[in-house]
Amino acid sequence: MTAARAWWARIPDPVVDLVVVAVAVVDVLVSLEDSSRLAQAMAALACAALLARRRFPLPVFLLTLPASLMLDIVFAPFAALFTLAERSRDRRLLVVCAVLFAVASATPWPLDDLSSHDRTWTLVYFFYTLATAAAPVLLGQLVQARRDLARRLEEIEEAREHERLLHSQAVLARERAQLAREMHDVVSHQVSLIAVQAGALQVAARDPDFKEGARTIRSLSVDTLDELRHMVTLLRASGGRATELTPQPTLADLHKLVTTSGIDAELTGELPPDVSTTAQRTIYRTVQEALTNVRKHAPGATAVVRLWHADDGDAFGVTVTNTPPARPSLPLPGSRQGLIGLRERAELLDGTFASGPTGEGGYEVTLHIPTQSG
Known part of the structure; x- marks a missing residue:
């Protein structure tokens, strides 16, 4: 086939x-x-x-x-x-x-003018032709359904591949976090003890050579401890821990998110220049979840991501609007936890989150953040 x-x-x-x-x-x-x-x-x-x-x-x-x-x-x-x-x-x-x-x-x-006999055969031929005309109609609908199903299966396979990638990244992040804990709790502790003991030997030593050796051990231990702490910080950052060095998405990453979303999406508008880091992450996650839902529940739809801020400077936010789906979507299970999480993120910033269908048959989500909180 x-x-x-x-x-x-x-x-x-x-x-x-x-x-x-x-x-x-x-x-x-x-x-x-x-x-x-x-x-x-x-x-x-x-x-x-x-x-x-x-x-x-x-x-x-x-x-x-x-x-x-x-x-x-x-x-x-x-x-x-x-x-x-x-x-x-x-x-x-x-x-x-x-x-x-x-x-x-x-x-x-x-x-x-037709005789009654001719009219009878005309009626019979009408129903015969009507039944025959059903063949191209049914065949065309079958081809259309098969094409939609093939396209949807490709989308599901892409989504599964993306989920597998996220899962592997999560497993790698957990392993890195566990390695960071081991290095911090065991290796760093042992190296700290070596540095302390070497310092004590350096103070108590009488022989100059012995004293110099203890000083060298202590110096190398301190340098090693600094390197270990730096490595632990990097491992925790790549493992998803909430540290200052953890790479978190910002507004600068929105363009890449929109262009690589797998749908026909457009990014418009702008936000105030002094948006806090927390608000930037919330806006990013809102756009990410909205585009994921468009791809999942509205195949073939287009989307517009509009960044906005009020003229009086009291609020700002983002609105993601998508058109109706261009083709039928297969029923997929959903817990709606993503939208709940976005609403909780908005509440942490004293903002509001709203979502619902549009009058044209599409869907729209809006994040509203007060300027004092952002």
Whole structure:
């Protein structure tokens, strides 16, 4: 199945369109016998319109109906109907189009008075054609669903890979933190004792050489202890401990966060220059959680991250707004702990956090921080 899909994917779209038009022309030529100039013109229009079926599926389908009414053709309207079903999510529209095709195919041309017997066969042919028209509609919907599912599976796999990376980083951070504790509690303690003992020997020693050796041991122990303390600080910082040297995200990291979020997102606006470090981390985590939720629950949506501050200088914050999802999303479990955590972060700064759907069907989160707290 993968090899077949790869083979189809390698065929350029213009080549496929030319093949479709060629088959439609053959289908038309078979039915052109004793046809009028008007029918021939409508048939030519239907075949030519298939070249634009990917960009304008509904108008192209409508252009094939006159030829279906005047001639006994099926391929051109079927190709247009399949393309429309593949690209449209409006099932009512697809039903209406299938009925229109059945009416155009079943209605006799030229239009004249029909006997009761002819009307009966016309009705039978209508239902037969309607059932036949269901094939391209169902096939187009199947292709659309399969494409959406494949795209969603890719997104889930990317999310799982990201979670595995975060898990490995967390494990590494715990190991570094544990190593830092061992170095601090054991190694540093032992080296401190060596330095103390060497200092005592240096004071008590009578022999100059012995005194110099004790001084050297003490000096090396103190230098080693300083190096150990520096290494412990670095290990704790990389292990996620709350130290002054711990690398925490700031507003300078927002651009990278937005551009690497995996969605079509835009960063606009600005904040006051004197925003505290704690407020910068809170804004960063708010944007990070909001973009993660967009990617998880609104596949294909676009987002705008807007930094703002009040004209009177009393408050500032960030608003993340996303459009409605462009395709259906699979139901994924969620504990909503992320939004709860963002609300708690905002409360620590005497701010507020709000989230909810927009009138256009999207979603919006807003972080509001008073200037005195930020």
